[in-house]
Amino acid sequence: MDLPNDWFALLALVFVFGAKHGLDADHLATIDGLTRYNLRQAPSRARWCGSLFSLGHGAVVMLIALGVGIASTRWQVPEWMEDVGTWISIIFLTLLGLLNLRAVLLTAPDAVVSPVGLKAGLLTRLQSASHPLAIAAVGALFALSFDTMSQAALFAVTATQHGGIAHALILGLAFTGGMLVMDGINGLWIARLLRRADQRARMASRVMGLLVALISLTVAAFGLARWLQSDVALWYEGKELGLGISVIVVLALAYIVTQGLARPPLAANSAR
Numbered sequence: 651m652d653l654p655n656d657w658f659a660l661l662a663l664v665f666v667f668g669a670k671h672g673l674d675a676d677h678l679a680t681i682d683g684l685t686r687y688n689l690r691q692a693p694s695r696a697r698w699c700g701s702l703f704s705l706g707h708g709a710v711v712m713l714i715a716l717g718v719g720i721a722s723t724r725w726q727v728p729e730w731m732e733d734v735g736t737w738i739s740i741i742f743l744t745l746l747g748l749l750n751l752r753a754v755l756l757t758a759p760d761a762v763v764s765p766v767g768l769k770a771g772l773l774t775r776l777q778s779a780s781h782p783l784a785i786a787a788v789g790a791l792f793a794l795s796f797d798t799m800s801q802a803a804l805f806a807v808t809a810t811q812h813g814g815i816a817h818a819l820i821l822g823l824a825f826t827g828g829m830l831v832m833d834g835i836n837g838l839w840i841a842r843l844l845r846r847a848d849q850r851a852r853m854a855s856r857v858m859g860l861l862v863a864l865i866s867l868t869v870a871a872f873g874l875a876r877w878l879q880s881d882v883a884l885w886y887e888g889k890e891l892g893l894g895i896s897v898i899v900v901l902a903l904a905y906i907v908t909q910g911l912a913r914p915p916l917a918a919n920s921a922r
Contacts, residue, residue, distance in 0.1 A: 657817075660808065660809075660821070661820070661821065661824050664805055664821050664824045664825050664828070665824040665825070665827060665828040666828060666895055667801065667825060667828065668824065668825035668826060668827060668828025668829040668830075669828035669829065669831060669832045670828075670832075671798070671801075671825070671828070671829050672704060672828065672829035672830070672831070672832030672833040672836070673832050673836075673862075673865075674746075676746075676792060677703070677704075677707075677792070677829075677833055677836070678836060678862065679764070680703065680788065680792065681699055681700045681703055681833060681836055681837050681840060682764050682840050683764075684699040684703065684779060684785055684788065684837075685697070685699045685700070685837055685840045685841050685844065686764075686840075686844060687778050687779070687780065688780055689841065689844055689845070691780045692780050695780065695782070696837075696841045696844075697837055697838050697841040697842075698782075698834075698837065699785055699837045699841075700833040700834050700835070700836045700837020700838065700840070701830060701833065701834040701837060702782050702785040702786050702789065703785055703786070703788060703789035703792075703833055703837070704789060704826070704829050704830040704832075704833035704834065705786050705789065705826075705830065706785070706786030706787055706788065706789030706790040706791075706793075707789035707790060707792055707793045707798075707826075707829060707833075708789075708793075708822075708825070708826030708829060708830065709786070709790055709793075709826075710790045710793035710794065710798070711793060711798065711802045711822050711825055711826055712819065712822040712823070712826065714798075714799055714802035714803060714806065714822075715802050715805065715806040715809070715818045715819055715821060715822035716806075716815065716818065716819060716822070717806075718802070718803045718806035718807060718818065719806045719809065719814070719815040719817075719818030719819070720815060737877075740870045740873045740874050740877075741870075743866045743867070743869050743870035743873070744866070744867065744870040746862075746863075746866045747862075747863045747864070747865075747866030747867035747870065748863070748867070750859055750862050750863040750866065751859075751860070751863035751867075753859060754856050754859040754860050754863065757856075759852070760852070761852065762843055762844060762851055762852050762855040763852075763855040763856050763858075763859040801825075802822065802825070805818070805821045805822070805825065806818040806821065806822070808821075809821045843855055857904060857907065858904060861900070861904045865900070
C-alpha cells in the first residue's frame with residue numbers, strides 16, 4: 651500500500667480507510683445482530699450498537715498504533731506483509747460478496763435481509779450483548795485480525811516518519827473517526843428498518859444487501875488485478891483517496907435511497 655507523503659493527505663486517506671473499514675461485511679453483520687438482540691432486551695440502546703461496537707474496535711486500533719509507534723525506531727513492516735494482506739482481503743471480500751448475494755436471494759420475501767460476515771458467523775453468540783461495555787468489547791475482539799492490525803501498524807510506522815508517537819495516535823484517531831461515522835449510521839439505519847419491518851423496509855434491506863455484495867466482489871477483483879498487472883498498480887498510485895471516497899459516496903447515495911424506500915407512504919402518515 652503506497653501512502654502519501656503529505657501529512658494532511660495522509661490524514662484524509664486514513665479517515666477514508668476507516669470509513670471503508672466500517673462498511674466491512676463483518677461489521678455490518680455483527681451490528682445487525684447486536685441491534686436485533688437489543689431491540690428485544692434494551693430498545694433504547696439498540697440504535698447505539700454501531701457506535702459502541704466501533705469505539706471498542708477503535709480502542710484496539712489506537713493501542714496498536716501506540717505500540718508500533720513506540721517500537722517503530724527498531725521495527726519495520728516486513729515487505730511480505732503487504733502481499734499476505736492483499737490475498738487475505740481478496741479471499742475474504744470474494745467470500746463475503748458471494749455470501750451476501752446468497753443472503754439476498756434466499757431470504758424469505760416477508761423478512762428483512764440480514765448482512766452476512768465471516769467472523770460474525772463464527773462468533774454468533776457474541777451478538778447477545780446488551781451492556782454498553784460488552785458491546786464495545788465485541789468490537790475490540792473483532793479488531794484482533796491480521797487485516798486490521800497490519801493496517802494500523804503500517805499507518806503508525808508511516809506517521810512516525812512525520813514526527814513521532816503523537817502523529818501515530820492522530821492517525822489512529824482518524825481511522826477510528828471514519829469507522830465510527832459509518833458504523834454509527836449503520837446502527838441507526840438497521841434499528842429503523844427492524845422497527846418498521848414492512849414491505850418498504852424489506853425492499854430497502856435488499857437494495858443495501860445487493861450493494862454490499864457488489865462492492866465486495868468489485869474491490870476483490872480490483873485487488874487481484876493490481877496484484878497480477880503492474881500497469882493497474884501504477885494507475886492506482888495516487889488515486890487511493892479518490893477511489894475510497896467514491897466507494898463511500900456510492901454507499902451514502904444508496905443509504906439515502908433506502909431511507910426513502912423505508913419511509914412510510916404519505917397516505918399512511920396522514921392516516922395516523
